[in-house]
Amino acid sequence: MLEIIEDKNLFKRLFAARFKEVLRKYPDFYEFMMNLLISGTAYVVGGFVRDSINNKQSRDLDMIVSLSHTDLNNLLKESDLTFSINRMLGIKIDLGGFEVDIWSIDNNWAFRDSVVKRNEDYILDNISDGCFYNYDGLVVNVHSNNFRSNHYNDFVREKKLNIIQKSKYYKVKNPxxxxxxxxxxxxxxxxxxxxxxxxxxxxxxxxxxxxxxxxxxxxxxxxxxxxxxxxxxxxxxxxxxxxxxxxxxxxxxxxxxxxxxxxxxxxxx
Incomplete structure (x- = not known):
């Protein structure tokens, strides 16, 4: 079974080491991230975060950023990265054997459709609450290393899959x-x-x-x-x-x- 995130400092070290390894392995992505963090904030969500505490190899990385889609797209065009944009404005970066899926926070479905209220003072909670299943409810601010894992911990502790938001509107809007x-x-x-x-x-x-x-x-x-x-x-x-x-x-x-x-x-x- 999966591990609960109990020791916050240990988890922060594990995540930071894993994320830095990705940046080290892919220099073009490292340069892109440094430019992104000059003007915005990035949040890693879901599987990559979960793999960090469970010592599992990650095949990809999901990220939400505070930049607008236009600014994010322009930043990518200025980089040497290979990327594509889907019909819902999600961006996939192909690093050759490793993929990064990036969304502008404005285009994340939970915020775009107002199924989760957005408050910048509680943005980590907002992003975590916007994840669909409790299994995926993890988020880390890559700049500060602050994180939320309460929904994921509930999944592991109770061994029960649940939908984080209970409203019918939230469930219907998930695409x-x-x-x-x-x-x-x-x-x-x-x-x-x-x-x-x-x-x-x-x-x-x-x-x-x-x-x-x-x-x-x-x-x-x-x-x-x-x-x-x-x-x-x-x-x-x-x-x-x-x-x-x-x-x-x-x-x-x-x-x-x-x-x-x-x-x-x-x-x-």
Whole structure:
């Protein structure tokens, strides 16, 4: 299982060493970051932060920056980095074997759609609260090394996947429903964590939403093939077995009472 972040000073040292290693390994990215930090602030979120405390190799790095998208784009154009911009204005930097995904804070979906209120005095909390799952709720200010990890710690301590924000509007506005469904199934399978009722209800609605527009198996198979990490653990048959179980839980009133026991125990019962 994953490690809880308890010793704050130890974690700061581990993260700083890992981030500095990325900067050392990729000089063009180092130069870009130094220029970025002159006029803005950068926050690393999610997996790279989580890998730092768990001593796992990172394949990529996700970052939110305080610059506007225009200023960020101009800064990248002045660098020697190879990058692309997707339709939602997320920027992917290709460092050759390692990728960096960067968002202007204004274009991060949680702030852009006002599903999380933004307050510069509590920006670390705001960014952490804007993460969808508690598993991903980690953020570090790369300049000050200050961080937030309470949501991630809850995931590890309780062994339960949950959606951080409870409002229906927040869930509806998240644009990556297929990826969210596969991520939940992967985490349940790989770590054996339970699925909180709030999260289970969301997954049931997502399955129905996908089914309204596509063949569910075909659609999820397309997304499964995009994630090598998931494919190493899950087959499309595994995914569909869990999809059917989620639908069963919500169709069966007695099963609903056992939501907090997770998929595995429910099947044994």
């Amino acid at each position: 990556t429903i297929e990826a969210n469904l596969l991520r939940a199934i992967y985490l349940n399978t790989f770590y054996g964590v339970d699925i909180a009722p709030n999260c289970m209800s969301y997954l049931d609605k997502v399955i129905s939403q996908i089914g309204d527009n596509y063949d569910v198996q075909d659609r999820l198979n397309i997304y499964l093939n995009k994630y090598d990490k998931y494919k190493k653990v899950l087959s499309i048959e595994d995914v569909m077995d869990t999809v059917r179980l989620i639908k069963y839980i919500h169709a069966n009133r007695e099963a609903k009472k056992q939501l907090n026991f997770g998929f595995g125990q429910l099947m044994e019962d």
